[in-house]
Amino acid sequence: MRCPFCGHDETQVKDSRPSDDNNSIRRRRQCPACAARFTTFERVQLRDLMVIKKDESRVTFDREKLVRSIGISCRKRPVEVQQIDLIANSIQKRLESSGETEIPSKLIGELVMDALKELDRVAYLRFASVYRDFQETDDFRKFIDKNLNLKSE
Numbered sequence: 181m182r183c184p185f186c187g188h189d190e191t192q193v194k195d196s197r198p199s200d201d202n203n204s205i206r207r208r209r210q211c212p213a214c215a216a217r218f219t220t221f222e223r224v225q226l227r228d229l230m231v232i233k234k235d236e237s238r239v240t241f242d243r244e245k246l247v248r249s250i251g252i253s254c255r256k257r258p259v260e261v262q263q264i265d266l267i268a269n270s271i272q273k274r275l276e277s278s279g280e281t282e283i284p285s286k287l288i289g290e291l292v293m294d295a296l297k298e299l300d301r302v303a304y305l306r307f308a309s310v311y312r313d314f315q316e317t318d319d320f321r322k323f324i325d326k327n328l329n330l331k332s333e
Contacts, residue, residue: 183211184218191218200262203269229275230282241283243272250292253307257300267295301328 181191188211195208205222229241247268254264271291275283289311296304305324314320 181209181220183214183216185216186211186214188213228281231288232282232284234285238282241272241275243268246271246288246292249307250296250303253296253303253310254300257303259300259303263299267292267299270295297327304328 182189183191191209191211193207194210194217197206198204199206199221203223207220207222208217209220210217223243230238231241232238247264250264250267251261271288274291275288293304293308293311296307305320305328308314308323308327309320312319312323314323
């Protein structure tokens with residue numbers, strides 16, 4: 181593992197333990213060159229997944245991109261980082277265990293929306309507005325009426 185501070189090629193593992201969610205190994209490392217300490221996480225990857233985008237192009241599945249997009253939807257909401265990680269882990273596990281190596285981006289978006297609908301309605305609406313490409317306020321109103329079962333006051 182390369183040191184992120186000085187770029188030295190080797191680092192020493194000082195401590196290893198399961199992460200809080202038991203889906204990864206947390207390692208504390210130290211660089212022998214600059215003495216900086218940092219943490220890495222090691223996850224099991226069952227298979228390489230390719231995401232088929234709307235334009236039919238293919239990109240490698242990126243769990244961190246998934247976490248970032250969920251995090252953006254949850255910004256300034258009462259949602260813990262651990263909850264976002266659990267959603268990302270669940271979606272990744274589901275995709276990897278599906279047996280498919282090529283996954284449509286639409287499926288990933290729908291899985292995120294399902295998870296966010298249960299977690300936080302505002303985050304769900306934020307994600308949907310980007311995912312479904314809302315253009316006008318009327319798009320929000322129609323989506324809310326159809327998907328959130330809210331009664332007008």
